[in-house]
Amino acid sequence: MLAGPIFSREALTAPRQLKTYVLRAGYLFAFFVLLYTANQATFGWQQYRSLGATARFGAYVFQIFSFIQLTLLIFAALLFSAGNVAAEKDRRTLLLLLMTDLKDRELVFGKLFASLLNMATLLLCSLPLFVFVRLLGGVSTVQVAWALGITAAAVYAAGSWGILVAFWREKTFQTLSISMLGVVAFIAIVEMLAVLVGAELTAGRWIGAFDPYRSLLRVVSPFATENLTRINQLAPWESLVALVGLSAVLNGIAIFNVRRWNPSRTVFIAAKEDKTGGRTRQARTVWNQPILWREIMTKAYGRKIVLIKLAYIAFALLIGYALFRDTSSDSLVLGMIYWQGVGLVLLSLLSLMLVNAQAVTSITTERDGQTLEVLLVSEITPKEFIGGKLLGVFYNAKEAILVPLVLIGLMLAQGLILPAQVVYLSVGFLMLCAFAAMLGLHSAISFDNSRTAIINSMGTVFFLFIGIFICMILIVEARSSFALQLPSFLIFIVGGSIGLWTSLTHKNPSPALTLSAGVLPFITFYAITAFLLGESFSVFLAVFAAYGFTALAMLVPAISEFDLSLGRATIEKG
Incomplete structure (x- = not known):
């Protein structure tokens, strides 16, 4: 009641x-x-x-x-x-x-x-x-x-x-x-x-x-x-x-x-008209890439997005202050990583979630606002649409991408990591950002229901990191007899592969996506073991190759099968 x-x-x-x-x-x-x-x-x-x-x-x-x-x-x-x-x-x-x-x-x-x-x-x-x-x-x-x-x-x-x-x-x-x-x-x-x-x-x-x-x-x-x-x-x-x-x-x-x-005051605001019959403001010039122009030059995601970015930066400063005020401690958290590394991981995970949320909502808001149908009957090509959305995601979420890189630089200045590790961390994080952005676009295209697309996209990113954390804990627990326990880990990894395959191939299955779903958890598991063994370069290669290939496996069909996925007839430009 x-x-x-x-x-x-x-x-x-x-x-x-x-x-x-x-x-x-x-x-x-x-x-x-x-x-x-x-x-x-x-x-x-x-x-x-x-x-x-x-x-x-x-x-x-x-x-x-x-x-x-x-x-x-x-x-x-x-x-x-x-x-x-x-x-x-x-x-x-x-x-x-x-x-x-x-x-x-x-x-x-x-x-x-x-x-x-x-x-x-x-x-x-x-x-x-x-x-x-x-x-x-x-x-x-x-x-x-x-x-x-x-x-x-x-x-x-x-x-x-x-x-x-x-x-x-x-x-x-x-x-x-x-x-x-x-x-x-x-x-x-x-x-x-x-x-x-x-x-x-x-x-x-x-x-x-x-x-x-x-x-x-x-x-x-x-x-x-x-x-x-x-x-x-x-x-x-x-x-x-x-x-x-x-x-x-x-x-x-x-x-x-x-x-x-509710209803929002902006829902029923009518456009102001000049009493002389002219325009109230100067018309803006649209770029040759209208999708990218809309993502960058308009307030498509609201006027309060600046406050969200400021809140994120303030949270990053809080983490940085808490972690770097005392760098004398050399204890490992759960026997795996230093406290400064924990802060970088938490901030990076939050950044990836924000990038993924930006990507998936960039298309779901178009669909729910009935503007996607208008775009589909225009002369915009699939490459312009996907490329404009993808670049718009990186621009709008640039603070979430740059702040972890700044934290990596601070770790270098404190002598916590080596210059080579800065390259590995920076390039690897950027690749994960590209993966998160492409996963958001892929989910928004694959699922017709916006809420399902958002839950599937953000849930996949979240569960990937939860699975990585669980694997690290179990590997540390079984470090003395890891070879004997390898078959048990395979069950955990295969389950992750099946879940990832279900998510990626929901609407438009392809051999590349199937291969990605099968290989990604195994290579991630290898990256975890390499990290615990202190092999930074091996971790970098595994992450770059696995998540880079998966991002490409989602990008190619998003462009080549764009018309089939969204159900439009292609209009060639003259």
Whole structure:
């Protein structure tokens, strides 16, 4: 009753769709594959295992599963909630909802709970998995309950933020960018304040409660972070209260402003006319490349995009200050990488997500605004369209591309990396940016539904990096007997290949895309092992070759089969 008919419709129609059950089954299957891989990486083919070893393995798997599930569901909640409302705005159907007798709370909560329905079912589906891990030992029922509770509260908060931004901003790219930047910046600010105030103090404890990762760390490692004598004393109520309270505040702001923000004031603004009958301003000269001119010289993605870039730069400065204020530490994070490298990785991942979001929305906004059909009946060639969009992506996201390069230069100045490694990192990062941009265009062309295209494109980039991180953890765990555990890693890699093949060949399969989907995870796995062995040049060659070939495999059919993909008749220029 609180969410109204919007949620009721979603709750009734979702169980009738095959993808609902495929998503749940695939989610659990992926975790069980990860469980098997972790088991092989830890024990190999040993037959005898003591109770203590099994309990330590259960605690180890519980930590991995908890943090991976929290990360996946926060990202999914953010993307689904923001994309749900953004799609309504792009199709101009939100105006129809505003014209009905829906109450403001029904509109906000309906969209929010409808977007979080899949996340809630996935969280419930994971309960038997965590109970199974509980049977291994090393984990208590209290820890499982608190881990799921904190994850649910964090997902609710992330979805609330995504809904608020989506109702607030008009452009899809602005919505996705502000949503991602907001979550990352919020966690960074909370951590900074907790450190400055003092995490051991009451005020610092309450500030840290707003960070779900810090709270989850208290749950998975209670005796290392808490002064406990028994596990039953674990009760991180501060985190639940803080996250649910934050969600309530975000929901209240969205409900109060939903009709103030919508419909946007720019929807019905008529063009000003000169009383003398002349033009109100001088007509602008369009370049010979009209698509590129539109991407660079117009405000196609809104006037607030400058604020998004400033927020990104401010976040980069915050990371740079936090990482470079003390360069004397030589400890490795998880036994893999220095703290400065962690900052570069996080900033680079955020940059790739922004580049990918810019690329996929550059076409989905055209389709939802009914301007793509106008372009398709014009004399614009496929090369002009794809090339203009691609160059426009690099121009509009230039700050997200240049800032990590500046951070690499700072690492060189601090003596943390060698000049040759600067070349490897810079060229490799630029190649990944090209891959992310091309993946966004490819997904936007392959999927007719804009929300599906956005979720598929950004989800592919996100899952690639999550898979890389998981592989690195497991390889470090199995370093002493890596050769024996290689067959278990192959299962994990093959699963990634199948998922990537499904994403890349959705509409227009080709031998090159099939080859890319099959080879990319294997070469990425090789790059991971080469990195852990300290072979920088091998990592560079693997990344450049694998992701460069995949980007070309998406670019060539995007141009050569452009008319077939978008369904137009080619008009040759005279």
